[in-house]
Amino acid sequence: MAISKVKILDVPFVNTTLNEFIDHILNEHILKSKKASIVTANPEIVMHANEDSSYMQILHHANYVTADGIGIVKAAEKLGQPLPERVTGYDLMKGFLSKANQQKMSIYLLGAKDEVIQLAKENIQKTYPNLEIVGYHNGYFNWEENDIGEEIKQLKPDFVFVALGFPRQEKWINQHIDQFDKGVFMGVGGCFDVWAGTVKRAPIIWQKVHLEWFYRLLNQPSRIGRMMAIPKFMKKINEQKVKEKS
Template sequence: MNPKPKPYPTVSLYGVPFSKMSMKETVEYLKLAIETRRPQRVITGNPIMLMVGLDNPSFHHTLATADLVVPDGSGVVWAARRLKQPVQERVAGFDLLHELLREGERHQWSVYLLGASSEILQTAHDKLKQQFPGIRFVGYRDGYFTDRDDGEVVAAIRAANPDLLFVARSTMNQEPWIEKYQSVLNVPVVMGIGGSLDVVSGKLKRAPALFRKLGMEWFYRLLQEPSRFKRMLVLPQFALKVIKDGDKVLKHNK
């Protein structure tokens, strides 16, 4: 499967088109999408997602057909640079969330939060509301719902009619759910933000700037959540696979 060409520069890693735009360009691109009501499904891509996609054709399709995949993981930035197709910079989902809210304050955008536990969601919602008083927070719901509740969840989001929908669920629930309902949600920008609300709420601490600069944010998170150890083993596997595959990484087709 060859993804449709994008209106911005990309590098294709295992068939997934990662944006080469800077953070500033990404925010401008999504601002235009909101102004023109042009739906954008945004994925904050990382090596773990890519490796899952290589074993799971359905999930690979979800990644490859997104309107925008930003290079969230430092491993993605490294791979693109190694293959001489560098991205401008890492566009971390946590930072993009905050940059969009900062931009949204100037335009009084409306936001809906979906995901996390009730306690974390409530705390994160209250903190973001205080931090970004110019944003209209038009609704929120925790992420603990089943397929049977989807109709009710979608209806609530449609009724709230937000400019931005941020979804904070586990990857395998988050991205396929957004893909499934994007066409009926009627939201210009829908973005998966994973565990960002855990950090916003204060449950987890974000890695210090030095860790982020060195591309070691994953290690800092592992120190906070040792249970993620098995998942983190995918990172060296990804690096070895990129080295072994060479240019085939860029020519991969599903």
């Protein structure tokens, strides 16, 4: 069954809840061995896509784009086409890992520093002992000369989590997905750092009041430049609303 979509600055977001989306991916792709690509997009990614047409094409080519950020949800509401909730990369990955554990599925991890992916792998395996981590590779490889794609093709994992940061992770998935027969491929940004314990996710109370972004900024002040995409994004949303009214 298809999921309806909401366009925000030309990026098509799936109109669904976290749990509904997890079940959809499981039933329509994993159980049917149909491959899929997922992009979890925040305002920064939407702005980048609006400035880079080739990246926008990648987002349109992906099977699903989810609202990873309260800014996306607020923008959808402002434009009169509300989304039910955030569907973040970390929550999605956690949900998929839980399903993989319950049904003894397999995963592959790609990205981050070697020490980070090693720790992430160990912690994921401890938390979800029934899933199988069939392979992993750090994010420092020669883009043009490597056998990662061939390895994944041979191993046939159910899920492939790609933590190369945007836009590299989406570019990698888009460039390679045609060579695979099955698997759900998703860019997960800094999720491996959280699983490794090198970066802490915001406490639940910060998440509930939609200040997770501010918590991350306090802990990683170097993100201030990236955060500037948010006011630019909201300005664009306001412009779009005015345009639609005229």
